[in-house]
Amino acid sequence: MDNLKDIYASIPPAYKWPVDFCATTTVVTWVASLITSNVSQVDRLWNFLPVIYTAYYTLLPLWPQEPLFFLCPHTPKSLGWATAKDFSPRAALMLGLAFVWMIRSDEDYRWAVLRAKVPVWLFQVINLTFIAATQNVLLLLLGFPAKIASMQPHTPLATSDYLLAALALIDQAFEFTADNQQWAFHQYKHAYLATAKGNEITNIEPYDKKKQWPGAGLNFVPEDAKRGFITRGLWAYSRHPNFFCEQAFWWIITLIPLISPAPPHLPAVSSLPTDLIPSLSDSLHNFPYALFPFLSALVAPFALIAPALALSLLFFSSTLFTESISAGKYPREYKAYQERVGMFSPLRTLEKGVVLQLKGRRKEVDEVIWGRGDKGKKNE
Secondary structure (H helix, E strand, C coil), X not given: CHHHHHHHHCCCHHHHHHHHHHHHHHHHHHHHHHHHXXXXXXXXXXXXXXXXXXXXXXXXXXXXXXXXXXXXXXXXXXXXXXXXXXXXXXHHHHHHHHHHHHCCCCCCHHHHHHHHHCCHHHHHHHHHHHHHHHHHHHHHHCCHHHHHHHHCCCCCCCHHHHHHHHHHHHHHHHHHHHHHHHHHHHHHHHHHHHHHCCCCCCCCCCCCHHHCCCCCCCCCCHHHHHHCCCCCHHHHCCCCHHHHHHHHHHHHHHHHHHHCCCCCCCCCHHHCCHHHCCCHHHHHHCCCHHHHHHHHHHHHHHHHHHHHHHHXXXXXXXXXHHHHHHHHHCHXXXXXXXXXXXXXXXXXXXXXXXXXXXXXXXXXXHHHHHCCCCHHHHHC
């Protein structure tokens, strides 16, 4: 217990309120998952928590210096007058972008699949350590770029800020389109399958391309519904274009303060701590302790990109699980889709197409994914 108190006392003041709020949401979401038997409590807060943490750092001039009640946001005196006297334009820009991201239920189906595959006790361990705790910590990390921005000099926005902000908005437009293309596909799929089964009396609305959001009204065909998953539009270039855009957005947010004229900046190769590399004899006699100073100095600068890096690691691992479910439902078709289209990056799709072309199998695989006919139809 004393160790926990020491650890809590060692938390820098700038992180005190966010850590308290994160710990509270972790406990609340975990308890709620036990009461409701629904472990997707964090998912329901996913769009809000990063914005809350970003808002805390952006609005530091508004908060009192001491908390007025439990979880009351406050601005510690140790942050200094320069940070608290006025608002940071860069942090305000990041908050605006995060709000756009935010405004773009039931338990995530993946948790139900996992629940059925592991013992009850192990699932509850995963529920506490990963679903509740790890995801809440990750969402806390996504607010830290705003902390960096708020601590920088509160100067007018630079060219890099405007360029990255424009890129973030374009990214969100693509994510919005990808989500709506998937929604449109499922509407078409359910309507077609209901009609094919002869269900004349149904509450399922027929698919109407004209009623979809711009960019989402694709020309689906019966083969698409029978295949079971979407492969047209943006999904022809990435197996998860929405996930790709989600990661890209938070990489942009993470980079906004690091690419700005004010420090801190991205770590450079020239800044590697080569002077801390131990000699061979030192390494052999004091392994692995002799390496600790060098490794610590090597990793420290990369902590600046920890929010985006952690999110990408989460998406990669969770997507592997998601795809294992899809591959189990559609063995032949999804295997072909994985062979032809990249998981996230469209560049991998280009690379996979070239490899299949060299093997003489591209036409065969393309027909499994998009059917026969003009290749361009996959984008309609």
